[in-house]
Each structure stands twice: as structure tokens, then as C-alpha cells.
Amino acid sequence: MFEIIQNLIKEKKISELHSMLDTINSADFPSLFEELEEEEIVIIYRLLTKEKAAEIFAELDSDIQEKLINVFTDKELKNVVDELFMDDTVDLIEEMPASVVKRILKSVGASDRKVINELLNYPEDSAGSIMTTEFIEFKADNTIQEGFDIIRKTGLKKETVYRAYVVDNSRNLLGSVDIKEMLISDRNIKIKEIMESNPISVLTSVDQEKVAKMFDKYNYVAMPVVDKENRLVGIVTIDDAIDVIQEENTEDFEKMAAMIPNEDTYFKTGVLTHAKNRIIWLLVLMLSSTFTGAIIEKYEAAFAAVPILVAFIPMIMDTGGNCGSQSSTLIIRGLALDEIKISDVFKVIWKEIRVAIIVGIILALVTSVRIYFQYGRVYAGQTINLSIVVGLTLIATALIAKLVGGVLPMIAKKLKLDPAIMAAPLITTIVDMCSILVFFQIAVRVMNI
Amino acid sequence: MFEIIQNLIKEKKISELHSMLDTINSADFPSLFEELEEEEIVIIYRLLTKEKAAEIFAELDSDIQEKLINVFTDKELKNVVDELFMDDTVDLIEEMPASVVKRILKSVGASDRKVINELLNYPEDSAGSIMTTEFIEFKADNTIQEGFDIIRKTGLKKETVYRAYVVDNSRNLLGSVDIKEMLISDRNIKIKEIMESNPISVLTSVDQEKVAKMFDKYNYVAMPVVDKENRLVGIVTIDDAIDVIQEENTEDFEKMAAMIPNEDTYFKTGVLTHAKNRIIWLLVLMLSSTFTGAIIEKYEAAFAAVPILVAFIPMIMDTGGNCGSQSSTLIIRGLALDEIKISDVFKVIWKEIRVAIIVGIILALVTSVRIYFQYGRVYAGQTINLSIVVGLTLIATALIAKLVGGVLPMIAKKLKLDPAIMAAPLITTIVDMCSILVFFQIAVRVMNI
Numbered sequence: 091m092f093e094i095i096q097n098l099i100k101e102k103k104i105s106e107l108h109s110m111l112d113t114i115n116s117a118d119f120p121s122l123f124e125e126l127e128e129e130e131i132v133i134i135y136r137l138l139t140k141e142k143a144a145e146i147f148a149e150l151d152s153d154i155q156e157k158l159i160n161v162f163t164d165k166e167l168k169n170v171v172d173e174l175f176m177d178d179t180v181d182l183i184e185e186m187p188a189s190v191v192k193r194i195l196k197s198v199g200a201s202d203r204k205v206i207n208e209l210l211n212y213p214e215d216s217a218g219s220i221m222t223t224e225f226i227e228f229k230a231d232n233t234i235q236e237g238f239d240i241i242r243k244t245g246l247k248k249e250t251v252y253r254a255y256v257v258d259n260s261r262n263l264l265g266s267v268d269i270k271e272m273l274i275s276d277r278n279i280k281i282k283e284i285m286e287s288n289p290i291s292v293l294t295s296v297d298q299e300k301v302a303k304m305f306d307k308y309n310y311v312a313m314p315v316v317d318k319e320n321r322l323v324g325i326v327t328i329d330d331a332i333d334v335i336q337e338e339n340t341e342d343f344e345k346m347a348a349m350i351p352n353e354d355t356y357f358k359t360g361v362l363t364h365a366k367n368r369i370i371w372l373l374v375l376m377l378s379s380t381f382t383g384a385i386i387e388k389y390e391a392a393f394a395a396v397p398i399l400v401a402f403i404p405m406i407m408d409t410g411g412n413c414g415s416q417s418s419t420l421i422i423r424g425l426a427l428d429e430i431k432i433s434d435v436f437k438v439i440w441k442e443i444r445v446a447i448i449v450g451i452i453l454a455l456v457t458s459v460r461i462y463f464q465y466g467r468v469y470a471g472q473t474i475n476l477s478i479v480v481g482l483t484l485i486a487t488a489l490i491a492k493l494v495g496g497v498l499p500m501i502a503k504k505l506k507l508d509p510a511i512m513a514a515p516l517i518t519t520i521v522d523m524c525s526i527l528v529f530f531q532i533a534v535r536v537m538n539i
Numbered sequence: 540m541f542e543i544i545q546n547l548i549k550e551k552k553i554s555e556l557h558s559m560l561d562t563i564n565s566a567d568f569p570s571l572f573e574e575l576e577e578e579e580i581v582i583i584y585r586l587l588t589k590e591k592a593a594e595i596f597a598e599l600d601s602d603i604q605e606k607l608i609n610v611f612t613d614k615e616l617k618n619v620v621d622e623l624f625m626d627d628t629v630d631l632i633e634e635m636p637a638s639v640v641k642r643i644l645k646s647v648g649a650s651d652r653k654v655i656n657e658l659l660n661y662p663e664d665s666a667g668s669i670m671t672t673e674f675i676e677f678k679a680d681n682t683i684q685e686g687f688d689i690i691r692k693t694g695l696k697k698e699t700v701y702r703a704y705v706v707d708n709s710r711n712l713l714g715s716v717d718i719k720e721m722l723i724s725d726r727n728i729k730i731k732e733i734m735e736s737n738p739i740s741v742l743t744s745v746d747q748e749k750v751a752k753m754f755d756k757y758n759y760v761a762m763p764v765v766d767k768e769n770r771l772v773g774i775v776t777i778d779d780a781i782d783v784i785q786e787e788n789t790e791d792f793e794k795m796a797a798m799i800p801n802e803d804t805y806f807k808t809g810v811l812t813h814a815k816n817r818i819i820w821l822l823v824l825m826l827s828s829t830f831t832g833a834i835i836e837k838y839e840a841a842f843a844a845v846p847i848l849v850a851f852i853p854m855i856m857d858t859g860g861n862c863g864s865q866s867s868t869l870i871i872r873g874l875a876l877d878e879i880k881i882s883d884v885f886k887v888i889w890k891e892i893r894v895a896i897i898v899g900i901i902l903a904l905v906t907s908v909r910i911y912f913q914y915g916r917v918y919a920g921q922t923i924n925l926s927i928v929v930g931l932t933l934i935a936t937a938l939i940a941k942l943v944g945g946v947l948p949m950i951a952k953k954l955k956l957d958p959a960i961m962a963a964p965l966i967t968t969i970v971d972m973c974s975i976l977v978f979f980q981i982a983v984r985v986m987n988i
Contacts, residue, residue: 113737115739115757117739117756117757117758238722241719241722241723242722242723245719245722245723246719246723251718251719251722252701252718252760269700269701269718269722270694270695270700270701273687273690273691273694273700273718274690274691274694274695288562290564290566305781306778306781306782306785307566308564308566309566309778311701311760311777328760328777328781329755329758331781332754332755332777332780332781332784333755335781335784335785336755336784336876339788340872340876342792343791343792343795343868343871343872344868344869344872346792346868347861347864347865347867347868347869347963348861348864348865349865349868349869355873355876355878356869356870356873356878356879356887356890357878357879357883357886357890361890361893361894361897362897364890364894365894365897365898365901368862368865368894368898369897369898369901369902371861372858372861372862372865372898372902373901373902373905375857375858375861376854376857376858376861376902376905376906377905377909379853379854379857379858380854380909382853382854382857383850383851383852383853383854384850386849386850386852386853387847387849387850390846390849393842393846393849394843394846397839397842397843398836400835400836400839400842400849400852401832401833401835401836402832403832403835403849403852403853404828404831404832404835404852404856404971404975405825405828405829405831405832407853407856407857408824408825408828408831408856408964408967408968408971409821409824409825409828411860411964411967412796412797412820412821412824412825412964413817413821415796415797415963415964416796416797416798416817416821418796419792419793419795419796419798420793420796420798420805421805422792423789423792423793424804424805427785427789427804429804429805429806430805430806434806437806438805441805441806441810441813444810445810445813445814445817448810448811448814448818449814449817449818449821452814452818452822453818453821453822453825456822456825456826457825460826460829514796514864514963515857515860515861515864518857518860519857522853522857526853
């Protein structure tokens with residue numbers, strides 16, 4: 091499609107371009123812009139209506155936003171900033187270099203500038219930092235008809251009209267009312283008669299992850315945010331909550347793969363940043379795994395006598411790592427979704443023990459059969475001993491791995507650390523040490539080395 | 540809180556109980572019910588208003604739903620089912636045993652039964668299977684006032700009134716209109732003048748994951764679902780989209796930890812099912828890792844001559860696994876969020892090569908220093924050789940791991956497999972083989988074994 095648009099621009103068929111742009115959904119412009127040249131983007135952008143332009147602007151990548159602002163006249167910039175919702179303006183300011191920020195702040199009125207400064211001051215990833223200050227508010231004594239008049243007058247400037255909030259004269263949050271209730275009720279009754287009292291709300295300081303979870307639980311389209319005195323200061327809308335959910339999931343994926351989480355996309359992150367985010371855990375884990383090496387060194391005599399033992403090290407390490415990462419993943423995810431509580435720790439242990447025994451016995455049996463067929467002829471007498479050693483090691487490894495994998499994330503949570511760091515990589519390193527130690531201990535005893 | 544409620548029930552203070560229940564948000568009942576006895580739940584449930592009862596019922600765990608239905612009279616059951624939205628009724632039917640399903644179907648009218656059967660027939664995890672059939676629809680020639688009358692008459696029975704849909708006489712989807720637009724427009728103009736034409740919609744057969752992603756992209760509160768003839772058959776609401784996002788993320792976490800994904804929570808899943816979901820990949824990976832063992836066997840002479848080599852096996856395996864899982868996690872997540880496309884494969888390769896070289900060199904240097912201090916005195920002459928062998932192996936391992944981890948998920952996607960299976964466990968197994976082979980190859984050459 092972007093080729094058609096490029097041609098229309100080249101041939102200066104502005105009216106055709108105009109009507110083509112009308113058929114494109116706002117949400118599709120950002121990916122379209124990625125394919126186009128800067129001058130083309132500017133031409134297209136100037137053909138859009140003010141509302142659509144602002145809507146699209148908020149969703150653009152920050153480098154394209156910066157390019158556009160650099161070609162904007164002061165008036166154009168003011169038009170865009172006027173149409174942006176407060177939370178989007180704040181996001182924009184956080185991404186732009188100082189010179190651009192200065193121009194943006196110059197283009198907003200004094201009262202807006204005050205709000206922006208307040209929003210910028212909320213801690214990162216708090217409800218205050220992702221909320222918007224544009225919401226519909228009623229007084230409890232307003233009639234529904236008056237409520238509709240307020241919406242009609244100010245609705246376009248508000249991020250959502252689906253749910254409105256009721257405050258008293260000191261701006262205390264008294265209730266919330268769904269537009270559905272208003273539409274099916276008599277126009278003359280008062281808002282307070284249909285509003286939901288004691289509405290669920292969050293403090294500005296609450297972590298965004300918790301806010302997102304509450305959307306999931308309460309099925310709201312917007313969540314009111316209050317300050318410590320219960321005064322309504324903003325709302326978080328559900329589209330931002332979805333972004334938070336995805337962001338937090340990505341963060342967990344990255345932490346669980348032993349990386350420092352990173353808010354940018356894969357390609358936006360430079361090679362050096364990628365390397366920096368990955369190297370720290372790699373070093374920690376590499377140095378930790380030397381302990382496993384030290385254990386092996388101690389048993390030099392054992393594998394000098396029975397060299398085949400060495401060939402089983404990868405299998406035991408991999409199986410231990412996999413067993414542990416299965417358990418830790420389930421527990422980390424369960425904790426994240428509030429399906430598992432810290433007080434469940436003994437239920438988890440008991441469950442993991444039973445699963446580990448079943449899984450361990452199956453792994454041991456399959457491996458014994460394999461050892462019999464693979465080594466039966468070569469090692470004759472030692473084959474049964476080898477089967478016993480490896481089989482017992484696998485059962486013990488499954489038990490250790492599932493316990494370590496199940497319990498460590500819960501301990502992390504108890505210590506107010508993120509359970510996601512107790513994932514596969516760290517669990518693997520810990521389980522490695524235990525299982526290799528168990529392996530050689532059993533081998534030395536059973537085989538009389 | 541549940542103790543107060545239990546006491547009120549015990550003391551039969553029904554009116555106090557009643558007013559206490561009024562203050563509890565519907566979304567908090569499910570967790571409350573988990574703490575109470577069956578008889579207490581029934582007493583509380585019967586004190587709720589019809590609407591609130593249905594709203595809460597939809598969110599309950601299926602075992603509590605079943606218990607409640609078993610004590611319901613036919614009339615009570617009909618009341619609940621009448622109030623439930625179609626998608627919730629279908630979810631309920633899918634969870635209940637046959638005898639309960641029979642009673643539920645008996646309690647719905649013939650036309651509803653037809654709709655339910657249609658909904659049950661959509662493939663699992665398709666848009667059709669998660670949509671609801673209760674939406675507001677207008678004709679293009681309706682005025683806005685007529686639109687409001689329709690909402691007033693039928694609004695309570697519809698899952699959302701925030702966005703309504705416009706269809707022609709053959710039920711073709713013509714447009715959609717946001718309640719905000721209706722509220723700020725003149726009551727006498729026609730719906731078609733304010734509706735968004737060519738609205739984004741999905742086919743009934745589209746995968747739910749794709750539907751959820753479109754919510755994220757288009758910031759909709761509801762997504763219309765059409766059949767092959769573009770006839771509107773239902774809508775998916777945003778609260779269900781959030782559930783899908785969480786479900787799909789959990790599925791990815793589980794797949795990436797080498798498990799068969801499971802829709803139930805950790806505690807709801809029995810020990811045998813847990814074992815079954817985990818054992819298959821454990822067996823596959825355990826048997827695959829015997830190849831690494833076979834490689835080690837081939838170099839028996841090498842580690843018989845220089846036994847210290849064995850002590851480095853865990854470190855090389857772990858580091859390779861961690862390097863690979865970092866890359867594969869980033870690529871799998873990038874693919875899931877559409878931030879990375881299959882056509883980006885060469886960009887990924889180039890990026891991973893550069894990251895791998897930086898990371899590999901740092902790992903190699905740190906390890907060389909460690910080897911010097913740890914073994915400098917004992918192995919004297921061999922120390923430098925050992926440093927060279929391990930250092931080169933680490934650089935090669937980082938390269939192999941990052942390439943395998945980066946590319947395999949993209950190949951999986953190209954082959955229409957789920958990239959999430961190409962995660963840490965499988966990558967680790969593959970990288971193990973390569974890195975151990977490289978290690979001994981380099982060792983044999985450098986150390987002249």
C-alpha cells in the first residue's frame with residue numbers, strides 16, 4: 091500500500107491522497123510511516139485532521155516524533171500538544187531531547203505545564219506516572235441530564251467517557267458511574283442515586299503491575315487514582331493497562347532468561363546495550379558453575395577408574411536444569427498471577443515431591459534400558475551398576491531440582507525480591523552442583539571406586 | 540473479613556449480613572467464597588440481587604459453580620442463566636459434567652439453545668469461541684435519538700454499550716459507532732453520519748491470540764466478529780482480550796520451560812497431569828543429551844591425559860545454555876509482539892554475532908584470569924594452554940549459542956510452528972553438543988594430546 095501512497099505523493103495527486111488516507115485506520119499509520127521517507131511523512135501528516143493527527147502522533151515511535159517536531163512550526167506543535175492527552179504528553183517529554191522538551195513546554199499553557207511537572211515527578215512505573223488527568227467528573231447532586239450536558243461540553247477532551255467519577259467539593263472521590271447506568275436511567279434522578287459508592291481506586295504510588303492486575307480482576311475500563319487524602323487526581327485507562335501487562339510480561343521473560351530487563355524493542359537496543367544487559371548474569375553464572383567444576387575435580391580418581399562416568403555428566407546436568415526450570419516457571423507464573431501465595435509453600439513442596447518421584451522413576455527406567463542396550467556388551471559386569479548409579483542419580487536430581495525450583499521463587503518473594511530472578515539459569519547452576527555431587531557419591535559407593 | 544461474615548451467618552443476623560454484602564465489590568466474592576463452607580456460600584448467594592448474583596457467578600471457580608448449581612432449584616438456575624452473557628454460559632457449559640449441562644440447557648429458551656450450540660461449535664481458541672452474541676446494533680438510517688432509545692430498551696442485556704455496530708438488512712457489518720460520538724452529536728442526525736465505516740473486524744475462525752493483539756494495536760473496547768459473508772455474529776470484549784493475553788503468555792512461559800501447556804492453575808492440576816505435562820520433554824531432552832555424552836566418550840583419551848578438562852564441562856555447558864536462552868527469549872518475545880518479522884533474520888544474525896563477540900571476549904578474559912590464579916601454581920606450564928583452550932571455547936560457544944538461539948525460533952515461525960518451543964531447554968541441548976565438541980577439538984590441537 092505504501093507504494094501507492096509514495097506514487098500519489100510523487101505525482102502530487104493531493105486530493106486522491108487525501109481520500110486514500112481517510113480509509114486508513116489511525117492505528118495503521120505508525121507501521122506505514124516506518125516504510126516512508128521523512129519528507130513523505132511530513133506531507134501525509136499535514137493532510138490529516140487535527141484530531142487524527144494527534145491520535146496518530148501519540149502512537150508513533152519516538153524517533154519519528156522527534157523528526158516531526160523538528161519540522162513543525164510553533165503553531166503546528168501547539169496544535170498537536172493541545173490535542174494530546176496528558177499522559178501521552180508526559181510520555182513524549184520523557185523520550186525527547188532537552189531542546190525539543192523546551193519547545194513542547196513553551197507550547198502548553200501555564201496550568202498544563204504545572205500538571206505536566208506533577209506527572210513527571212511520580213516515580214517510574216507508578217500509577218501516577220501512567221495516569222491521565224483528563225476524566226469526566228460529576229458532583230453527587232448533579233442530575234443525569236446535567237451529567238450528559240457535562241459530557242457533551244467536555245467529552246472530546248477526555249480520554250474516556252465510559253465511566254465518570256463523582257467528587258465532593260474537596261475533590262474527594264465519592265463514587266463512580268458507568269455511562270450504561272446513565273443511559274438506561276431517568277434523566278431527572280441524581281447521580282448519587284445510581285453511582286457505585288466506595289469505588290475501587292489506587293494510590294498514585296502503587297506499582298503499575300498491581301494496577302494492571304486490578305483491571306483484570308475488576309473488569310474496569312478505567313481505574314481512578316487518588317492521592318493520600320483520597321482526592322481524585324487521575325485515571326488509568328484500560329489501553330494503558332494492557333501495555334503495562336505486556337511490558338511486565340516481557341520483563342519477566344527477560345529476567346527469567348538471565349538478562350537485565352530493557353524497555354526498548356530488540357532492534358531499537360544497540361549492540362553494546364544488548365551486551366551489557368546480558369554479560370552480568372553470564373559472568374555470575376559462569377563463575378558459579380566453577381563450583382560444579384571443583385566438585386568434579388575432587389572425583390578425578392573416580393572417573394580415572396571409570397571414564398564412562400564423564401559421559402553422563404551432560405545428561406544429568408541437562409535433566410536437572412530442565413526439571414528445575416519447569417517447577418520454577420510454574421511457581422513464578424503462579425505468583426505473578428496471584429494463583430499461588432507465599433503461605434502455600436508446603437502445598438507446593440508436597441506437590442513437587444510427588445511429581446518429582448513419578449518423573450524421576452520414569453527417567454531412571456528409560457535411562458537404565460538405554461544403558462543396558464548401549465553398553466551391555468562393552469562393559470558387561472559394570473552395566474547393572476552403571477544403571478543403578480545413573481538411575482538413582484536421576485531420581486535424586488529430579489527431587490532436588492523440583493524442590494529448589496519450587497521453593498526458591500517463593501523465598502525470593504518472601505524477601506521482597508522479584509521471583510523471576512529465581513528462574514532456569516540460576517536454578518540450573520544450583521541444581522548442577524547438587525546433582526553432580528550426588529552422582530559421584532553414589533558412583534563411588536555402588537561401584538566401590 | 541470472612542470471619543465476620545461467618546459469625547453473622549452463625550448468629551443469623553441476616554439484615555446486617557445483607558448490608559455488609561452490599562459494601563463488597565462483586566469482584567471480591569470469588570476469593571471470599573474460597574474461604575467459606577458450602578452452606579455459607581449458598582446462604583450468601585441467595586441474599587444477592589439477581590444481577591449481582593449472575594455477575595459473581597460468572598467469575599466463580601468451576602467447582603463452586605457446580606456446587607451451587609447442585610443446590611439450585613430449577614427456577615434459581617433459570618434466573619442465573621438468564622442473566623449470564625452468552626459467552627459466560629458457553630464457558631460454564633464447557634466446564635460442567637454432563638448431568639449439570641443437561642439441567643442448564645433445559646433452563647434456556649429454544650433460541651438461546653441454538654445460539655449456545657453454535658458457539659460451542661467454534662474451534663477452541665478461535666474468535667468465535669470467546670465472543671458474545673449480546674451487542675448493541677443499529678441501522679445506518681437510525682437517528683442518534685433512536686440509537687439511545689435502543690440502548691435504553693436493551694442496554695442492560697448487552698455486554699457493552701460503549702461501542703455499537705451498524706448492520707444492513709442482511710446483517711452485513713457497515714460500521715461502528717462510539718458512545719462518545721453519539722453523546723456529543725446532535726440527536727437528530729443519522730447514525731451513518733457519525734459512524735466509522737470499514738470498521739476493523741475479525742473472522743470467527745481467527746485465533747484468539749491474534750484478536751488480543753488487535754486490541755492492543757487499535758485500542759478498542761470491543762472487536763466485532765463476522766462470518767465469511769461479513770455478517771456480524773458477535774463481539775469480543777476487552778476484558779476477555781486481557782484474559783487471552785494472560786493465558787497466551789502463560790502458555791509461552793510453559794512451552795519455553797519444556798512443558799505441555801495447561802489451562803488450569805498450578806494447584807487445580809493434579810500430580811499425574813503435572814507429571815504427564817513435564818515428562819515428555821524431559822525424556823526427549825534427556826535422550827538428546829546423550830549425544831553430548833557420546834562426544835565426550837570419543838575424547839576419553841584426551842581427558843585421561845589432561846583430567847582437568849572435565850572440570851570445565853559444566854561451565855562451558857551452562858554458559859552456552861545461558862547465552863542461547865538469552866537470545867532465543869528475546870527473539871521469541873519479539874516475534875510474539877510483532878516487533879520482529881521473519882524477514883529480519885539477517886538483521887538478527889548480524890546483531891547476535893556482534894553481541895556474541897563482545898560477550899564472548901569478556902567471558903574468555905575473566906575465565907583466563909581465574910584459571911591463572913586458580914591453577915597457575917599446580918599446572919604451571921599447561922596454564923597458558925588451558926586458558927587459551929577455555930577462552931577460545933567460550934568465544935566460540937557464545938557465537939554458536941547466540942546464532943542458534945537467534946535463528947531457530949525464526950525457523951520455527953517460518954515452518955508455522957510455535958517459536959516458543961525453540962527456547963532454553965532445546966537450545967541448551969543443541970548448544971551443549973556443539974560447544975563440547977569445539978572444546979575437545981581445540982584442546983586436542985592446542986595441548987597436543
